[in-house]
Amino acid sequence: MKIGVPKEIKTNENRVALTPIGAEVLRRNGHKIYVEKNAGVGSGFSDSDYKKVGATILNKPDAVFDVADMIMKVKEPIKPEYKRIKAGQTVFTYFHFASSRELTEAMMKSKCIAIAYETVQKSDGSLPLLIPMSEVAGRMAPQEGAKYLEKTMGGRGVLLGGVPGTQPANVVVLGGGIVGTNAAKIAAGFGARVTIMDNNLYRLRYLDDVMPKNIQTMMSNPFNIREAIKEADLVIGAVLIAGAKAPKLITKDMLKLMKPGSVVVDVSVDQGGCIETCKPTTHENPTYVVNDVVHYCVANMPGAVPFTSTIALTNATLPYAVEIANKGTMNALKSNEEIKLGLNMIDGIITYKGVADAFKFKYTPVDDVI
Ligand SMILES: NC(=O)c1ccc[n+]([C@@H]2O[C@H](COP(=O)([O-])OP(=O)(O)OC[C@H]3O[C@@H](n4cnc5c(N)ncnc54)[C@H](O)[C@@H]3O)[C@@H](O)[C@H]2O)c1
Numbered sequence: 022m023k024i025g026v027p028k029e030i031k032t033n034e035n036r037v038a039l040t041p042i043g044a045e046v047l048r049r050n051g052h053k054i055y056v057e058k059n060a061g062v063g064s065g066f067s068d069s070d071y072k073k074v075g076a077t078i079l080n081k082p083d084a085v086f087d088v089a090d091m092i093m094k095v096k097e098p099i100k101p102e103y104k105r106i107k108a109g110q111t112v113f114t115y116f117h118f119a120s121s122r123e124l125t126e127a128m129m130k131s132k133c134i135a136i137a138y139e140t141v142q143k144s145d146g147s148l149p150l151l152i153p154m155s156e157v158a159g160r161m162a163p164q165e166g167a168k169y170l171e172k173t174m175g176g177r178g179v180l181l182g183g184v185p186g187t188q189p190a191n192v193v194v195l196g197g198g199i200v201g202t203n204a205a206k207i208a209a210g211f212g213a214r215v216t217i218m219d220n221n222l223y224r225l226r227y228l229d230d231v232m233p234k235n236i237q238t239m240m241s242n243p244f245n246i247r248e249a250i251k252e253a254d255l256v257i258g259a260v261l262i263a264g265a266k267a268p269k270l271i272t273k274d275m276l277k278l279m280k281p282g283s284v285v286v287d288v289s290v291d292q293g294g295c296i297e298t299c300k301p302t303t304h305e306n307p308t309y310v311v312n313d314v315v316h317y318c319v320a321n322m323p324g325a326v327p328f329t330s331t332i333a334l335t336n337a338t339l340p341y342a343v344e345i346a347n348k349g350t351m352n353a354l355k356s357n358e359e360i361k362l363g364l365n366m367i368d369g370i371i372t373y374k375g376v377a378d379a380f381k382f383k384y385t386p387v388d389d390v391i
Contacts (some may be wrong), residue, residue, distance in 0.1 A: 022052045022053075022090045022091055022345075022346040022349070023052070023053045023055065023084040023088055023089050023091075024039075024047055024052055024053065024054050024055065024089060024090070024091050024092075024093060024342070024346060025055045025056075025057075025086060025088060025089025025091070025092045025093070025224055026038050026039045026044075026055065026056045026057065026060055026085065026092075026093050026094075027057045027060060027082045027085045027086065027092065027094060027102070028057040028058070028059055028060035028082065029060075029063075029065050029094065029095050029375075029385075030070070030099065030101065030102070031081075031095055031096045031099055033093060033297060033304055033305075033324055034063075034096050034324060035063025035064060035098045035324065035327035035331075035377075036063070036064055036095040036096075036324070036327045036330050036334065037060050037061045037063070037064050037066065037095065037331055037332045038093035038095050038113075038114065038334075038335070038338070039054070039056070039093050039339075039342075040061070040064075040066060040233070040332060041066055041070040041071050041073070041074050041076070041096065042062070042074075042333050042334050042335075043193050043339045043342070044056065044071055044074050044075070044076045045074035045125075046339060046343060047075060047076070047339075047342065047343060047346060048075045048076070050346060050347055051342055051347075052346045052382060053077070054071070054075070054076035054077065055076065055077050055078075055079050055084075055085050055088050055089060056068070056071045056076045056077070056078055056079070056085070057078075057079055057080075057081070057082055057084075057085045058078055058079065058080050061331075063327050064327045064328055064330075064331035064332075064377060065327075065328050065331075067232070069096075075142065082102070082105060083105060083135055086102075086105035086106060086107070086110075087105075087107075089110065090110065090111065090112070090350075091110070091111040091112075091113060091342075091345060091346065091350070092106070092110060092112045092113070093113050093114065093221070093338070093342060094112065094113070094114035094115075095114060095115065095331075095334065096114065096115060097114060097115055097116045097117055097121070097124055098112070098114070098124065098127070098128070098258075099343065100127075103127040103128075103130075105133065106131040106133045106148060107131070107133065108131065108132035108368070109132065109133070109134065109368075110131075110134065111131045111133070111134045111345065111350045112128075112133050112134065112135050112136070113136045113138070113338070113341070113342060113345065113363075114137070115137065115138045115139055115140060115150075116127040116128070116135055116137040116138075116139070116365060117137075117139060117366055118135075118366075118373070118376040118379070118391070119375055119376055119379035120135070122379075122380050125366075125371075125376060125379075125380060125382070127258045128366055129366060129371070129382075130369070131269070132368045132369045133366070134350055134366070134367045134368075135351070135364070135365045135366040135367070136311075136345070136350075136360065136363040136364055136366070137363055137364075137365045137373070138150035138151070138293045138338065138363070139151055140362055140363050140365060140373060140375075141154060141341060141359050141360060141362060141363035142359060142362040142363075143359055144358065144359075145360075149337055149359070150337050150338055150341075150363075152199055152337070153330075153333035153334050153336065153337045154323045154330065154333070154334065155198070155199035155200045155203070155328060156199060156200075156203050156333065157322065157323040157326060157330050157333055158200055158203075158288050158322040158323055159199060159200035159201065159202065159203025159204040159207075159259065159288065160163075160204070160206075160207050161322050161323075161325070161326065162200070162203075162204040162207075162257045162259070162286045162288055162322075163181065163192065163204055163207045163208040163211060163213070163255070163257070163286075164207070165286050165307075165317050165322075166178075166181070166192070166208075166255040166257065166284050166317070167181045167211065169284045169286075169315045169317055170190065170282075170283075170284050171255060172282075174308075174315075175280030175282070175308065175310060175315045176282050176283075176284055176315055177254060177280065177281070178282065179252045179254050179282075181208065181211040181212065181213045181254075181255070182211045182212025182213060183212065187215050188214075188251065189212050189214050189235075190213045190214070190255060191214050191215075191216070191252045191253050191254050191255075191256040192205075192208040192213045192214070192215045192216070192253065192254065192256075192257065193215075193216045193218065193246075193249045193250060193253040193255070193256045193257070193260060194215065194216070194217045194218065194256075194257045194259055195241065195256065195258050195260055195270050195271075195295055196218070196219060196241075196258070196259035196260035196261065196289070196295070197217045197218070197219035197221070197224050197228050197238070197259075197278060198208035198219075198224075198259065198260075198261060200259035200261075200288050200289075201217055201219070201257070202217075202228065203258075203374070204257045204259055204288070205217045205228075205232065205236050206232070206236075207235075208255070208257075208304065209232070209233050209236050213235070213254075213255075214235055215235060215236040215237070216236075216237050216239050216249050217232070217236055217237070217238055217239070218238075218239045218240070218241040218245065218246065218249065219238070219240075219241055220240065220241040220242070225238040225239075225240065241270065243270075243275075245268055246271065246275070247275055247278060248280055248296060250271060250275065250279050251278045251279070251280075251383065253279065253280075253283060254280070254283050254284070255283065255284045255285075255286070256271070256279070256283070256284070256285045256286070256296070257285075257286045257287075258270070258271075258285065258286070258287035258288055258289045258290070258294060258295040258296050258299070259288050259289060260289050260294070260295045261289060261292060262292075265292075266292055266293040267289040267292040267293045267294055267295040268295060269294075269295060269296070269297045270295045270296070271285070271295065271297065271298075272297045273297045273298055276296070276297070276298055276311065276312050276314055277312055279312070279314050281313035281314075282313060282314075282315070282380045283314050283315070283316070284315045284316075284317065285314055285315070285316050285317070286317045286318075287299040287316070287317070287318045287381075288322065290302075290318040290319070290320050291320045291321075294317075294318060298311040298312075298314075298316060299316055299318045300318060301318055301319075301320040302316075302317070302319050303316045303320075304319055304321075304322045304324060304325050305320060307319050338379070341363075342361070344357060344360065345360065345387075351391060354387070354391045355391055361387055361391070362387075364387050364391070367390055367391070368390070370383075370385045371384055371385065372386065372387040372390060373385075
């Protein structure tokens with residue numbers, strides 16, 4: 022198969038969909054790799070790194086899209102890319118169709134085979150191509166929180182771990198899933214006193230078993246949240262109700278209970294946020310202040326650490342890409358349930374119910390079309 026890797030053109034997106042190691046693995050499986058000039062530079066990979074493993078570098082994005090049977094990307098296609106995508110071409114990337122009618126209509130019109138990272142799903146319900154980015158965002162959250170707790174950054178002037186003879190900071194993590202667990206672990210590693218709250222008792226039991234001594238677990242309910250945030254220096258929002266908006270666990274009124282100069286990092290902002298006063302921010306302008314509480318609500322946190330994020334993402338995507346390339350897209354869809362669940366659209370037909378429902382388009386079950 023001919024596999025094309027264009028340079029990402031969304032603002033501030035420095036990740037790339039395939040590392041030179043991934044290119045080598047695909048080439049050894051008999052495939053041809055075409056990488057757009059400078060596609061890997063933002064993640065630390067030069068054109069010559071790709072050339073060394075047998076990939077061809079193409080100067081223009083059009084040439085990459087023209088030649089490829091399968092396009093591998095990171096972010097959803099944006100306007101200048103729509104017309105480059107061809108009928109029958111497999112596009113393997115994050116799409117998040119339900120958040121954009123324009124993108125959905127453009128991809129229907131292209132008649133491409135859209136396999137979305139975010140809906141590839143294992144039999145236990147987990148989403149293997151979303152997990153790595155949650156791990157990155159979770160581990161970043163205490164780092165960002167620690168930064169904005171510094172006085173010069175608008176915070177209280179508290180060191181997360183304290184020093185001997187002083188109190189460490191109190192960190193409250195709302196949600197004990199992938200983001201929350203990673204956030205709690207890093208905050209605890211800094212030496213903070215961490216409370217992790219979830220409304221799933223089984224999850225709390227597990228966390229209580231495996232987490233270090235400076236992390237305590239607490240049932241998530243309005244009473245406990247109110248008590249915990251009064252003492253908190255840093256609150257990290259990490260809840261998710263799959264397919265729904267995040268519940269507002271800290272309301273505008275509750276925010277008034279927090280100490281001046283304390284910080285909230287709402288990672289769940291991409292699902293609307295679990296803190297009522299949160300609205301999405303960007304890496305250029307990541308924070309704002311409400312009621313003396315610093316709010317950090319960047320919706321694409323992993324974009325700030327492309328060297329790590331690219332490798333974390335491609336570690337997870339590569340086995341699927343190899344299978345699609347080796348078997349051919351249609352056979353891979355027929356024989357692998359996880360990849361089949363990733364299929365959102367083929368030949369203009371929507372095969373993922375959530376996407377069809379979002380815009381009241383016709384839904385056709387995958388098995389009817391493959
Ligand atoms: N901002 C970013 O850059 C970025 C990056 C990655 C992920 N995210 C987002 O972070 C959020 C969390 O993702 P995840 O992978 O950890 O999800 P997850 O499903 O692994 O974990 C969510 C947890 O929230 C818990 N929960 C649900 N309702 C709750 C409540 N009322 N109180 C307390 N806990 C509750 C669940 O029991 C679960 O343990 C998602 O919205 C995800 O999209 C954002």
